[in-house]
Amino acid sequence: MIPNRLFMPNATQETVPPNGYKLLTLGHKVRILIEKKAVVRNIWLVLILLLSCVMTLGIGTMMISPKEVIAVVFGHGSPMSQFIVQDLRLPRLLAAVFTGAAFSLAGCLMQTMARNRLATPGIIGIDNAAMAFAVSSVVGMGLSIAPSAMALAGAATATALAFGLAGGSGTRGYRFIVAGIGIGAIAGAVTQLLLSQVSIDVANSAYPWTVGSLSARDPFMVHILGAGVAVCLVACLVFASQFALLPFSDQVITGLGANIKYIRIIALVLCITLTGLAVSVAGPVGLVALVGPEIARVLARYRGIPLVSSALTGALVMVIADLVGRTILSPIELPVGIVTAVVGGPYLIWILIKRSSRSSL
Amino acid sequence: MLKWFSVTPAQRPLPSVLMSALFVLTFCCVLSLLLGAGGLAPHASLLTLLGHGSADAEFTVFHLRLTRTLVGLFVGLTLGIAGALMQAVARNPLAEPGLLGVSAGSSFAVAMALVLGASTATLTVGIAQIGALIGCLCVIGTAKMQGQRNDPIRLVLAGAALSSLLLAMTSLILLFDQRAADEIRFWVTGSVAGRDTSTLISVLPSMLLALICILYTAKPLASLALGERVAIGLGHKPRRIRGIVIIAVALLVGAATAIAGPVAFIGLVVPFAARALVGPDIRRTLWLCLPLGPIIVITADIISRLVAQPAEMPLGVLTAIVGAPVLLFIVRSHRLPTL
Amino acid sequence: MTASAFQHTHSSSYARLEAEQLTLKHGKTTIIERLNVTLPEGQVTAIVGPNGCGKSTLLNGLSRVHAPSSGVVLLNGKDIHSLPSKEVARRLALLPQDTLAPDGITIEELIRFGRHPHQSALKQWAMNDQDAIDYALKAADLIGLKDRLLDTLSGGQRQRAWIAMSIAQETPLLLLDEPTSALDLGHQIEVFELIRTLSKQGKTLAMVVHDLPSACRYSDHIIAMKSGEILTQGSPKDIMTKELVRELYGVDCDLIPDPMTGSPILINIQRVRG
Numbered sequence: 016m017i018p019n020r021l022f023m024p025n026a027t028q029e030t031v032p033p034n035g036y037k038l039l040t041l042g043h044k045v046r047i048l049i050e051k052k053a054v055v056r057n058i059w060l061v062l063i064l065l066l067s068c069v070m071t072l073g074i075g076t077m078m079i080s081p082k083e084v085i086a087v088v089f090g091h092g093s094p095m096s097q098f099i100v101q102d103l104r105l106p107r108l109l110a111a112v113f114t115g116a117a118f119s120l121a122g123c124l125m126q127t128m129a130r131n132r133l134a135t136p137g138i139i140g141i142d143n144a145a146m147a148f149a150v151s152s153v154v155g156m157g158l159s160i161a162p163s164a165m166a167l168a169g170a171a172t173a174t175a176l177a178f179g180l181a182g183g184s185g186t187r188g189y190r191f192i193v194a195g196i197g198i199g200a201i202a203g204a205v206t207q208l209l210l211s212q213v214s215i216d217v218a219n220s221a222y223p224w225t226v227g228s229l230s231a232r233d234p235f236m237v238h239i240l241g242a243g244v245a246v247c248l249v250a251c252l253v254f255a256s257q258f259a260l261l262p263f264s265d266q267v268i269t270g271l272g273a274n275i276k277y278i279r280i281i282a283l284v285l286c287i288t289l290t291g292l293a294v295s296v297a298g299p300v301g302l303v304a305l306v307g308p309e310i311a312r313v314l315a316r317y318r319g320i321p322l323v324s325s326a327l328t329g330a331l332v333m334v335i336a337d338l339v340g341r342t343i344l345s346p347i348e349l350p351v352g353i354v355t356a357v358v359g360g361p362y363l364i365w366i367l368i369k370r371s372s373r374s375s376l
Numbered sequence: 377m378l379k380w381f382s383v384t385p386a387q388r389p390l391p392s393v394l395m396s397a398l399f400v401l402t403f404c405c406v407l408s409l410l411l412g413a414g415g416l417a418p419h420a421s422l423l424t425l426l427g428h429g430s431a432d433a434e435f436t437v438f439h440l441r442l443t444r445t446l447v448g449l450f451v452g453l454t455l456g457i458a459g460a461l462m463q464a465v466a467r468n469p470l471a472e473p474g475l476l477g478v479s480a481g482s483s484f485a486v487a488m489a490l491v492l493g494a495s496t497a498t499l500t501v502g503i504a505q506i507g508a509l510i511g512c513l514c515v516i517g518t519a520k521m522q523g524q525r526n527d528p529i530r531l532v533l534a535g536a537a538l539s540s541l542l543l544a545m546t547s548l549i550l551l552f553d554q555r556a557a558d559e560i561r562f563w564v565t566g567s568v569a570g571r572d573t574s575t576l577i578s579v580l581p582s583m584l585l586a587l588i589c590i591l592y593t594a595k596p597l598a599s600l601a602l603g604e605r606v607a608i609g610l611g612h613k614p615r616r617i618r619g620i621v622i623i624a625v626a627l628l629v630g631a632a633t634a635i636a637g638p639v640a641f642i643g644l645v646v647p648f649a650a651r652a653l654v655g656p657d658i659r660r661t662l663w664l665c666l667p668l669g670p671i672i673v674i675t676a677d678i679i680s681r682l683v684a685q686p687a688e689m690p691l692g693v694l695t696a697i698v699g700a701p702v703l704l705f706i707v708r709s710h711r712l713p714t715l
Numbered sequence: 716m717t718a719s720a721f722q723h724t725h726s727s728s729y730a731r732l733e734a735e736q737l738t739l740k741h742g743k744t745t746i747i748e749r750l751n752v753t754l755p756e757g758q759v760t761a762i763v764g765p766n767g768c769g770k771s772t773l774l775n776g777l778s779r780v781h782a783p784s785s786g787v788v789l790l791n792g793k794d795i796h797s798l799p800s801k802e803v804a805r806r807l808a809l810l811p812q813d814t815l816a817p818d819g820i821t822i823e824e825l826i827r828f829g830r831h832p833h834q835s836a837l838k839q840w841a842m843n844d845q846d847a848i849d850y851a852l853k854a855a856d857l858i859g860l861k862d863r864l865l866d867t868l869s870g871g872q873r874q875r876a877w878i879a880m881s882i883a884q885e886t887p888l889l890l891l892d893e894p895t896s897a898l899d900l901g902h903q904i905e906v907f908e909l910i911r912t913l914s915k916q917g918k919t920l921a922m923v924v925h926d927l928p929s930a931c932r933y934s935d936h937i938i939a940m941k942s943g944e945i946l947t948q949g950s951p952k953d954i955m956t957k958e959l960v961r962e963l964y965g966v967d968c969d970l971i972p973d974p975m976t977g978s979p980i981l982i983n984i985q986r987v988r989g
Contacts, residue, residue, distance in 0.1 A: 030842045033827065038840055048839040130815070131533055138536040180704050189529050193707045196475070196536055197700030200640055204696040207565045211690070215558045226547045253836055260831065262818075266811035269780045271884070272804025272832035301540055317819030353551065356544030363537055364514065 053324070056314055060327035067331060068112070071338045072104050076345065110232045110296055111337045111351070112330040113240045115303055117293035119329020120247065120322060121286045122304025123311065127261045127320050128282050129192060132309065133363075136290035137301020139195030143202035144173030145294040146224055150206050153221040154213045162224060163233035163295045170291030173198050191283065227300035227352025229337055240292040244326070247285050251322045254281055258320055300333070300352045302359030307332050309362070386655030390663060393654055397667035404674045408445040409437055412681055447568040448677045449670040450576055451636045452646070454583075456669025457662065458628040459643025460650065461590070464597045464658045465621045468531050469648070469706050473508075473629045474640030476535030480542035481511025482633035483564060487546045490556035501579045505630025512622045512629075514538050529707075566639040566692025568677055579631040589624035590662070593617050598658045639673075639692050641699020646672055648702060729791055730806060730887035730919050731756060732777060736786035739769070739776045746772045747943040749786065754888075754936075759914045760921040761934035765964055769943040770923040771812065771892050777921070778809040778890045790888075804832035807888040808881035812896070816865050822876045823861040826851050829883030847883045855879035855909060871902025878909060889913065891922040895929070907933040931955055932978040939963055955979040961987060 032038035032048060039047040072087075073079040079087075079096050086092040087100045121136045128134075136142070148169025149162040160168075173195070181194035206225065210218045223231040251258070257278045260268045268275045293300075307329030311321040314328070333351065336358065340349035410421040421441075424433040455473065462471045462478075473479055485507025494503070550557040596612040604614050632639070649672070650664040673691070676698065680689040733753040739746050746769045754760050754777075762770045775781035777788055779795045788795040795803055808829075816825060829851065830844045852858045855875040865873060874894060881889055894910070895903040903926075911933060914920055924930040930937060931951035938948045941963055947954050960968050960981065968984040 030840065031845050032840055033823070033845060033848075036840075045837045046840050047837070129529075129533075131530060133530075133533040133537045135537070137540060138533065180701070190704075190707060193470075193529065193532070194704050196532065197703045199536075200474075201693075201696045201700050204565070204640070204690075204693040207561065208690055208693050210561045211565050215554065215561075218561060219554075219557075222547075222551075226544065226551075256831070256834065256836065256839065259817075260828070262815065263828075264811060264813045264815040266775070266778075266780045266809065266813060267815075269800070270778060270804065270809035270811065270881075271828065272799075272801035274800055299540075302544070305537065318824075319817075349551075353544060353548045356541060357548065360541045360545065363541055 050319070053315070053319075053321070056321075057323050057327060060314075060324060060331065064112070064327060064331050064334070067334050067338070068108055071108050071111075071334055072100050074338060074342060075099070075104065106234060106237065107229055107232070107337070108334065109241065110229050110237045111333045113237060113244050114229070114293040114297040114300065115307065115330040115333025116326040117240060117244050117247075117289040117329075118300060118303040119307025119311075119332070120244070120251065120326040121289040121293070122329070123308035123320065123322055123325035124251075124258070124282045124286045125304070126308055127258065128279060128286075129189065130262060133305070134192060135301055135304035136286055137299060137304055138199065139192050139290075140173045140177060140197070140199030140202060141170045141195065141287065141290045142227075142294045142299035142301055143199035143206070145169040145291070146299050147202040147206045147209070148172070149224040149295075149298065150209050150221045153224060154209050154217050161233060162231065163236045166224070166295035166298070167236070167291060169202070170287070170294055173202065174287050174291070223350055224298045226350045227298040227355070228350035229297050230348065230350070231298070232296045236292070236296045240296050243288060243292045247289050248323065248326060250281075250285055254278070255320075255322065258282060258322070261320070298352060300355055302352075302355040302363070303329050303332055303336075306355070306359045306362055384655065385651070385653055386657065386660075388654055390654055390660050394663060394667065397664060397671065401667045401671050401674075404671050404678070405445055405449070408448065408674050408678055409441050411678055412436070412441055443573050444568050444677065445674060446573060446576060447635060448674040450579075451568060451632045451639060452642065452669035452671070452673030453666060454586075454628040454632040454669075455639065455642040455673070456646035456650075456665040457590070458625045458632075460647040460658065460661050460665045461593075461597070461621050461625050461628075462643065463647055464601060465618050465625075466531060467601065469651075470529070470532050470644070470703065472641065472644035473511075473625065474638065474643060475532055475539075475703075476511070477514060477538035477542055478508050478511035478625065478629050479633055479638035479640065480539040480546075481509075481514070482507040482630055483560075483638050484542045484546050484549075485510070486563065486634070487549045487556060487560055490559055491549050491553045501575070501582065501631050501634040504634035505582065505627055508630035508633065509623070509626035511538070511542070512626045563637045564692075565690035566637040566695070567690045568636050568673070575635050579635065582627050582631060586624045586627040589620050589627075593620050593624070594659050594662060597621065601656070601658060637692065639695055641695045641702070642669065642673060644706075645695075645699050645702050648706060731791050732788070732807065732888055732919070732921075734773075734777060734786065734788050737773075737776055737783050737788060738785040739772050739781055740784045741772070745784075745943070747776065750943070750945065752777075752938065752945060752948075754919055754921050756919050757914070757917055758919065758935035759910060759933060760919075760936040760938060761924045761930035762921065762938045762940060763924055763927060763930050763963070764940035764946075768940045770940055773940070774809075774890055774892050774921065774923050775811075778807060779803060780809065780811070801832045804884065804886070806886050807890065808884040808886040810877055810881050810889070810891045810894060812892045814877055818866070820865050821862050822857055822865060822868070822879070823848065823852070825865055825876055826861075826880045826883045829880040832884060847885055851879040851883035854882050854912065869902070870898050871905050874898060874902070874906055875909060878906065882913065887918055889918055889920045891920065893923050893925065896925060903929065927955075927960070928978070928980045931980075932973070932976060951978055 030038060030046070035051055037049045037051055039049060069081050069084050072084045073081055077099055079100065083092055083096050084100060087097050118136070125134045125136050126132055145166035146169070148165040152160055152162045152165040176198050177191055177194040180197070181190040210221065257273060260271065260273050261278065261282065265275050268278070308321070308325040310328040310332070311324035314324060315321040332355070336354040337351045340351050340354040343349065409425060410418045412421070420429065420433055421437055423429050424437045429437065458473050462473060462476070463469055482504045485503050489503045550560060596607065596617045599610045599612055600607045600614055600617060607614050646665050646669045647661055650661040650668050654660045654664050676694045677691055680691050680694045683689055731753070735751055737750045738748050750773070752773070762773060764770050772781060776783055779788065782796065790798065790803060790806060826848050830847060833841060833844065852861050855878055857872070857875060857879055860868065860872060865876060868876065878891070878894065891910070895906050898906065907929060910920055910922065935950060936948065937951050937954060939946045939954065939959060946962060947959060955970060957968060957970060960966060960970070965987050966984050967987050968981045970979045971982060972978065973980050
């Protein structure tokens with residue numbers, strides 16, 4: 016529209032990226048900007064995550080040295096430690112990594128969209144509905160379907176209901192969130208009702224589903240969740256520049272030529288998919304979605320929307336929380352949901368108290 | 377009667393609205409005595425009520441159903457008033473004890489008490505009230521932080537996060553005590569059935585205290601509705617008013633929760649209905665909440681007895697099913713510009 | 716790179732924005748009905764009128780933020796809602812009243828968002844992006860502040876940063892909704908002079924303004940609105956009369972030309988009696 020830029024004297028033919036960014040050029044068409052600091056940050060996070068994974072694989076009733084763990088991972092090691100690491104601890108570790116990443120990424124998206132650090136997928140009813148459905152399966156009042164599948168069905172039902180009641184996402188997804196809170200309340204009440212109708216032993220067997228735990232996971236769902244997290248992460252990267260607009264007001268976003276409704280729906284769909292899948296593996300571990308993105312934001316110094324970092328910090332929090340839950344009161348195993356609540360709780364209160372200093376978010 | 381529809385809610389004469397509501401309430405109470413899940417037919421109940429029933433029927437009507445109705449009356453009264461007070465003090469139509477974590481605080485305290493050796497039958501009301509107070513204090517923390525842009529959803533989000541935290545803590549406690557877990561799972565469904573009139577008597581002193589608090593703050597609250605600065609300008613002390621109201625809310629919610637377990641959404645629906653009937657002035661809505669709360673709880677209780685015969689649906693489930701759409705409706709109505 | 720290297724002459728850019736039979740509603744309330752309006756090219760247009768007359772709604776309608784119930788907004792002769800939103804954003808920039816920004820954003824990062832309509836998922840940075848940003852920084856006199864956080868700036872600086880973001884959008888058209896409301900006198904002048912500078916470079920600008928004398932002083936064309944209708948429009952000197960002020964705001968006043976600039980100023984303002 017303004018061609019004079021092209022006739023600039025002394026214009027360098029080489030494209031200069033903004034400070035602190037690296038430009039990846041592929042042919043003439045593809046130019047992708049990469050924030051150097053974010054890359055460094057994420058590499059560090061991956062390293063720390065790997066380190067804690069190795070530790071987690073080694074620690075337990077039977078201790079295995081990190082060296083042995085690494086040997087096992089590369090196909091060596093004694094049959095005993097191979098069995099413990101590969102068959103017992105690794106599946107659980109993977110479940111922790113995937114659920115943590117999923118919850119945290121979903122939380123980051125939700126918080127960005129609602130411009131509120133307290134907006135987590137945990138309060139929009141998805142996890143409560145998943146809980147109610149899973150519990151109904153455990154206590155034998157639902158159809159004879161596995162709890163994981165029922166949890167997934169519950170998440171889907173809650174989403175459909177919330178969308179139906181809200182009639183769209185509303186400004187900043189608020190309307191959807193409120194509909195979700197309502198549905199969550201109903202689902203919570205139904206869960207209590209179910210638990211009160213059966214014997215205490217049956218109610219106890221439903222316990223993992225009410226607090227969030229990795230012990231009741233279904234291996235098949237873990238695979239699906241892993242694939243889901245990978246797909247959603249890629250989608251987040253593709254839409255990153257659109258999601259970056261979410262904190263602006265609707266008018267600014269429209270003025271910049273982006274379709275706000277479309278961005279919001281994509282963010283919501285990603286959020287719901289991640290939460291639904293994660294809940295069907297681990298039950299409601301909502302506070303990870305609060306803590307993970309928060310750490311990522313602090314690391315990113317509140318610049319931009321740290322999507323990848325959030326996934327990594329979430330995975331890290333979950334891995335460590337599960338390790339603590341398994342070991343701290345051994346032989347009693349604390350569900351991971353309880354550990355995150357105990358750790359995340361004081362943090363939540365701190366946010367509530369501290370929030371006055373930061374006006375938005 | 378017809379004249380009511382032609383004027384705005386704020387212009388409707390309070391005494392006549394109040395009288396009609398009392399009439400409806402009486403009707404509900406009688407229905408509550410007549411109808412039930414048991415084998416007693418309504419006409420037999422009516423005969424019993426008039427003094428011609430068998431001993432069995434008398435036990436059902438005067439012992440089971442009357443107690444239940446009284447408990448419903450009390451729970452509706454306290455939760456309705458608590459909701460209205462909370463909404464006035466937070467200046468937020470979505471502020472509801474259940475949504476904001478006050479009930480969850482109460483549950484937490486009750487779980488603690490159970491683990492320490494109490495049982496639901498001998499549970500002291502004070503414990504639940506202290507729990508409610510803790511929940512309230514956390515909420516004030518968030519209410520204080522509402523910036524110039526009064527955003528109703530923020531408070532609800534904070535409350536929801538707080539509730540989920542307190543519930544997780546409750547679960548943690550119960551993990552270590554099977555007996556408490558067994559007891560509390562009945563209590564948390566929220567019900568007015570199978571309670572004892574003696575617990576009702578034991579809460580009376582604290583209710584008296586709550587009443588004094590309300591009488592003291594009703595007028596200042598009305599000016600607080602115009603904004604904090606206006607209230608200061610009119611010579612009130614918002615901080616003190618808020619503190620007193622929070623204590624009243626904690627007493628009310630704690631008492632209701634100790635007796636009936638956490639019953640959500642009553643504090644949302646009742647003031648909402650009251651505002652729709654007589655307008656937003658807190659001095660008028662508070663009066664109307666008195667009969668409206670019991671009407672809604674007793675009606676919900678009657679439905680919960682009838683809908684799943686011969687079993688019963690707990691009150692808490694029913695109020696959640698009724699309350700959630702109301703919540704959404706309030707959000708969708710044009711009153712909230714940020715939505 | 717010196718700023719003098721960027722002499723903006725928008726002679727080749729073509730930016731005509733007009734509304735035909737435009738009806739805008741808020742829910743069921745009609746704000747504007749069957750309005751016809753054209754923004755004169757290359758000029759600064761000020762939209763004035765009493766509170767609630769539909770100024771901001773009109774601006775939102777013209778900038779496609781508010782979808783019309785009937786009628787069309789034409790950008791260079793084409794229905795603005797039928798064009799791809801990004802294409803519109805390369806021709807028309809909007810500075811709304813409600814400007815929320817992400818936390819912890821610096822001036823330069825904010826301005827970089829102005830390049831959004833020129834970028835895509837695969838083409839995230841082009842040769843002239845940095846030039847446009849540098850130019851916007853220079854034009855809004857923000858070079859020294861470019862690494863400062865937006866939250867730490869004064870109101871006037873912040874508003875200039877937002878305008879700079881619109882400048883970086885490199886559009887021939889710029890619409891501003893009350894760009895100076897909430898600013899003190901000094902900061903108001905800063906913003907108005909920036910608007911004049913942009914106009915000299917050939918941009919077509921339209922702004923909603925509350926202050927009548929400023930509207931007269933800094934615009935070439937005034938659209939006076941009341942109750943969703945255009946009472947009159949034209950150059951400030953031609954249309955500004957005692958009767959118009961009385962009609963718009965219900966006040967009596969006298970108009971005298973500013974001895975220095977000649978633009979009309981209002982004196983002896985009082986409420987209409989009787």
